[in-house]
Amino acid sequence: MKRHNSGFSLVELLIVIAIIGVLAALLFPVFSRARESARGTTCLSNMKQIGIALALYQQDYDETFPMNRFPDETHPLQGCVNTPGVPYPLGGLEETRVNWRRVLLSYLKNKQVYACPSNKYASYSPHSGMVPGDQTNRYYPQSEHFPLSYAMNATFFHEAVPACWYGEQYERPRYLAEINNAAGLIMLLESRLPHSGLGSWALSWEGEEAGTGYFQQHHGLCHFIFIDQHIKSLRLAQTCTDKMWSDSFPDRSEACSSLTLAEEYQ
Secondary structure: OOOOOOOOOHHHHHHHHHHHHHHHHHHHHHHHHHHHHHHHHHHHHHHHHHHHHHHHHHHHOOOEOOOOEEOEOOEOOOOOOOOOOOOOOOOOOOOOOEEHHHHHHHHHOOHHHHOOOOOOOOOOOOOOOOOOOOHHHHHOOHHHOOOOOEEEEHHHHOOOHHHHHOOOOOOOOOEHHHOOOOOOOEEEEEOOOOOOEEOHHHOOOOOOOOOOOOOOOEOOEEEEEEOOOOEEEEOHHHHHOOOOOOOOOOOOOOHHHHOOOOHHHO
16 A cells, blocks of 8 residues: 655745745734834823923923023033034033933933833933933932933023023023914924934934934934924924924024935935
8 A cells, every 4th residue: 555645845845934934024024113103102102291291390480491401510500602613502511410301300200201112222322432321320320310212402492592592691491482383393302312402403413323313213204292292203304394493593503404314314
């Protein structure tokens, strides 16, 4: 009697493996995109909480926004520091130990709100030599270190803008009464840098990795919270319309006039 082999032949096994490989190639990008969408949703939730904390701060301080950086015992208010060739304002608070993230923690209660799960730089710096996470971490024990993922719109809220760009004597916070278009001015954005603010001058900056920049993106879109608390997901180039960075004030960095975006934003 003839014996019948009930196993698979080599050809059949190769066909099955090829089919599995094709299916995996088709499904893995879908799964990856779905995972990134979930992370982006978490990021949006964090930003909403921070936006609410900023609104509560304004209520407690007579419609005054927190300063991007605050003076401390070794960094007094001193006004503008003129730096030729630097496209952004500089005061004397760049190395202070207090910034808006530290001040808002009492409203948020949870420092992990400052971390976007998509931001691989949340707990370390994309620049060698910089302190990991928030720029103020160097002054605090490990248990009080903050991650980073979000920054205030430094084109408008940088503490030295009034002193450097508008001729005032000292750095100061910005006031709600100064804003003409609350629905059109960016308040909070996604950042990969440890600084507490990120301005339009960084739109064309290249990151240390080829083709990258310093704005966190999700599927090519960046999340922004505006003064009136609504959120938009925009391509970076779209922020150069309608004075989203500076409201009715001039943007002295003039970054949008010669915009060159990194590959990941195109």
